[in-house]
Amino acid sequence: MNTLQVALGERSYPIYIGPDLLDQVECYARHIKGKQVLLVTNETVAPLYLHRVLMQLRAYNTAQVILPDGEQYKSLDVLNQIFDTLLANKFGRNATLIALGGGVIGDMGGFAAACYQRGIPFIQIPTTLLAQVDSSVGGKTGVNHPLGKNMIGAFYQPQCVIADTGVLDTLDDRQLSAGLAEVIKYGLIRDAEFFDWLDDNMDALLVRDKKALAYAIERSCMNKAEVVAEDETESGIRATLNLGHTFGHAIETGLGYGEYLHGEAVAIGICQAADLSRRKGWLSDNEMGKIKALLKKARLPVYPPDALSTEQFLQLMSVDKKNVDGEIRLILLKAIGQATLPVGVDEQLLRLTLESYKS
């Protein structure tokens, strides 16, 4: 097992990474203070892994919530099921919530923990590649609104993250690729050496070579932990983790949550942000080509859906959280390995990307 630290003063916590961690009681026990534990998972993950976690929690008074599976259920309405179960079981302030699942469950479980009785401790057990490399780390929690992705939420850090790399065996190939989009993102925003490593090792990652996957997860978490430690609540550098997300979130919201996976929408958004960066004279054609080629190698889409018009894109992008006073601000690339902070963009140039960067 490898342990990384997210250094946030009194809110610091470990990320445990390794095989078979679901079965290691010491990963959980030291982070559970009271006797009551609520497990939040979904109908796909429960039959696969809930029993193994419950086996480690025999000493506690446990309850469970099994949510429907899908991005479309990451809503305020469904969130209520978690509060209903906490209250029905008379769980108090020292109850611990464990989120067992992908990013949807992690974001919802974390947000429920942030709100319930104004805050109870929670643990992240991420079970998708995307959740292990990104969503379980850093404390962004929340739900979607029909008008915008993750528009209702809170920054709320977990007590620990338990990333059992063995659970990735049951993940389907499309979900694995979606996770790789966020992995590639770290290379692009701040770790050019990692980008080159990914270029050399993409085939190994796609066949789930254990050593390659463990390395990619650890290096991604290291990158994310460093950024979050520097800027927990996104007043500066943390916004770089949003590369491609303004376009990507527009695709997710515009087409209906769940149509494109988050990672797929981000992959397309990264290409659109790269195209805009090239038009600004920051990225070379060669770098643009390398970015697209690596995303394609990871079996990710690189062009936006025809179904979204430029006007729809602009409308959807106008509700992004990085915007200030109604002005769209984007993370762009100066080079592979170097992202900008949010920058206001000339609308004509943005329109050019939206109209011309197409399959």
Ligand SMILES: NC(=O)c1ccc[n+]([C@@H]2O[C@H](COP(=O)([O-])OP(=O)(O)OC[C@H]3O[C@@H](n4cnc5c(N)ncnc54)[C@H](O)[C@@H]3O)[C@@H](O)[C@H]2O)c1
């Ligand atoms: N909080 C953050 O910092 C952050 C970062 C990135 C993404 N996100 C959010 O995360 C969500 C996407 O997360 P995701 O890609 O994990 O999607 P997801 O949670 O929908 O999981 C993807 C699919 O895999 C299934 N699954 C999960 N673990 C499995 C396993 N081990 N074996 C088989 N199937 C399994 C799920 O049931 C689901 O069908 C989005 O809502 C996105 O906005 C949040």
Ligand SMILES: O=C(O)C(=O)C[C@@H](O)[C@H](O)[C@H](O)COP(=O)(O)O
């Ligand atoms: O942790 C962050 O900060 C991120 O931006 C990570 C993103 O990959 C993630 O999708 C996040 O949920 C997006 O945040 P949002 O604030 O744009 O909703």
Ligand SMILES: [Zn+2]
């Ligand atoms: Zn993301």
